[in-house]
Amino acid sequence: MTALASSLTEQKQASVSPPLWLLAELTYRCPLQCPYCSNPLNFAQTTSELTTEEWASVLRQGRETGAAQLGFSGGEPLVRQDLGELIAEARHLGYYSNLITSGLGLTKAKVDDFAQAGLDHIQVSFQSSDPDLNNAVAGSRKAFAQKLAMARAVKDAGYPMVLNFVIHRHNIHQMNDIVALCERLGADYVELATCQYYGWAFRNREGLMPSRAQLEKAEYEVNQNRARLLDEGSAMKLIFVTPDYYEERPKPCMNGWGSLFLTVAPDGTALPCHSARLLPIEFPNVRDKDLKHIWYESPGFNHYRGNSWMPEPCRSCDEKEKDFGGCRCQAFLLTGNADNADPVCSKSPHHDRILAARQAAECATASIEDLTYRNDSNSRMFFRG
Amino acid sequence: MVTANPATNAVTTTNIPRFRRGFRFQWEPAQNGHVLLYPEGMVKLNESAGAILAEIDGQRCVRDIVAVLEAAFPQADALESDVIEFLEHARQQHWIELS
Numbered sequence: 001m002t003a004l005a006s007s008l009t010e011q012k013q014a015s016v017s018p019p020l021w022l023l024a025e026l027t028y029r030c031p032l033q034c035p036y037c038s039n040p041l042n043f044a045q046t047t048s049e050l051t052t053e054e055w056a057s058v059l060r061q062g063r064e065t066g067a068a069q070l071g072f073s074g075g076e077p078l079v080r081q082d083l084g085e086l087i088a089e090a091r092h093l094g095y096y097s098n099l100i101t102s103g104l105g106l107t108k109a110k111v112d113d114f115a116q117a118g119l120d121h122i123q124v125s126f127q128s129s130d131p132d133l134n135n136a137v138a139g140s141r142k143a144f145a146q147k148l149a150m151a152r153a154v155k156d157a158g159y160p161m162v163l164n165f166v167i168h169r170h171n172i173h174q175m176n177d178i179v180a181l182c183e184r185l186g187a188d189y190v191e192l193a194t195c196q197y198y199g200w201a202f203r204n205r206e207g208l209m210p211s212r213a214q215l216e217k218a219e220y221e222v223n224q225n226r227a228r229l230l231d232e233g234s235a236m237k238l239i240f241v242t243p244d245y246y247e248e249r250p251k252p253c254m255n256g257w258g259s260l261f262l263t264v265a266p267d268g269t270a271l272p273c274h275s276a277r278l279l280p281i282e283f284p285n286v287r288d289k290d291l292k293h294i295w296y297e298s299p300g301f302n303h304y305r306g307n308s309w310m311p312e313p314c315r316s317c318d319e320k321e322k323d324f325g326g327c328r329c330q331a332f333l334l335t336g337n338a339d340n341a342d343p344v345c346s347k348s349p350h351h352d353r354i355l356a357a358r359q360a361a362e363c364a365t366a367s368i369e370d371l372t373y374r375n376d377s378n379s380r381m382f383f384r385g
Numbered sequence: 386m387v388t389a390n391p392a393t394n395a396v397t398t399t400n401i402p403r404f405r406r407g408f409r410f411q412w413e414p415a416q417n418g419h420v421l422l423y424p425e426g427m428v429k430l431n432e433s434a435g436a437i438l439a440e441i442d443g444q445r446c447v448r449d450i451v452a453v454l455e456a457a458f459p460q461a462d463a464l465e466s467d468v469i470e471f472l473e474h475a476r477q478q479h480w481i482e483l484s
């Protein structure tokens with residue numbers, strides 16, 4: 001490298017901060033079939049997963065690049081038989097490691113082994129506070145009982161407990177029950193995450209999106225519960241992620257493209273967010289390049305850094321430092337061009353698509369059985385064409 | 386999980402603070418500072434916050450921690466009220482627990 005080239009590289013690196021978060025999507029395999037899964041529609045096409053050695057090397061490179069938080073997710077990360085090994089490697093490297101799991105495939109012995117290996121936290125996801133609804137959404141008859149048992153095992157092993165519920169029109173009426181269940185289980189954090197419409201959730205949007213009245217009632221109930229918990233001095237924290245489809249300004253997606261988050265997909269594709277794969281952009285692979293190069297130098301990660309790429313109305317908007325023009329994936333899914341302003345923004349010329357989705361949510365009638373379940377055979381339909 | 390009412394349980398010099406389970410305090414070279422890591426989150430700490438939390442070992446009481454800090458920073462004035470104020474903040478954030 002010439003002196004000039006290397007000083008340019010240093011300058012560029014100085015303006016880009018290191019990634020804080022590494023999300024390791026170990027596999028797309030999963031025993032459940034959630035119709036809001038954020039995995040790509042054609043996930044079944046991915047056959048070549050990174051090996052244990054390749055993942056260990058990704059973890060090392062991520063840590064060297066500055067990441068402190070590590071998420072093991074998927075798919076269902078427990079499908080990987082080498083998870084314990086990777087947890088130990090993560091601890092050795094100094095990560096704070098989070099296992100994001102459906103609870104299926106977990107056992108009490110594994111919960112204890114992982115703690116020994118240095119896992120910091122296990123997040124168990126539920127589909128509902130009600131066993132029947134939970135199992136209908138998950139597409140598995142034994143899911144709820146297993147999740148309950150594993151949530152208890154996580155608590156018994158002394159981990160901090162985060163329970164995650166993806167919220168949609170079929171369970172949004174359950175806020176009080178969900179909070180009560182979480183209190184019984186002794187959760188420290190409860191994530192009530194309304195569906196974000198990417199991947200399978202975008203495909204199923206009409207059948208998932210709550211109406212405004214549903215949303216307002218849920219928000220009210222969450223606030224009531226929050227006030228009560230505060231009053232009781234409870235440390236349990238409710239995190240309610242509201243759907244941006246009911247906002248007039250977009251979310252500052254991923255805190256800015258390539259600013260904090262680095263995802264590595266099962267086949268080694270490196271992404272600035274877990275749904276970015278759907279964009280018509282070429283993303284680098286950890287099999288070809290090291291993570292530091294990927295983060296600072298790759299065209300994929302630099303594509304939407306800064307704001308010189310913005311067209312109007314974002315280009316001349318005084319809010320662009322605040323929301324970065326919103327989500328690129330949402331812009332692409334709703335307008336066909338990822339450069340556009342996120343249509344959630346009321347200044348976007350495509351905002352009518354959001355209004356139409358809200359309208360549709362007012363009169364949606366689809367039941368759970370009408371949703372397209374996330375499974376291998378449905379996935380194959382998306383790449384056979 | 387119900388803990389004591391936060392309004393009536395403020396930090397005193399005889400309390401022994403410890404990190405709440407799931408909270409890890411460490412030095413991050415990439416941040417050039419101390420951080421507190423917890424489930425899916427991280428707080429970057431400024432120098433004084435880092436210096437105070439670095440003394441928490443689950444053994445020493447607040448009074449001892451103040452003494453250690455005053456010995457380490459002799460040019461500073463009495464630190465007790467600053468340390469207690471910060472630990473009170475940390476307690477309200479549920480970063481630490483007291484015994």
Ligand code: SF4
Nearest residue numbers: 030032034037075102
């Ligand atoms: S969202 Fe559901 S189907 Fe998708 S990976 Fe998670 S548990 Fe599996």
Ligand code: SF4
Nearest residue numbers: 314317319320325345
């Ligand atoms: S026009 Fe663009 S930058 Fe301005 S508020 Fe809307 S999305 Fe954000």
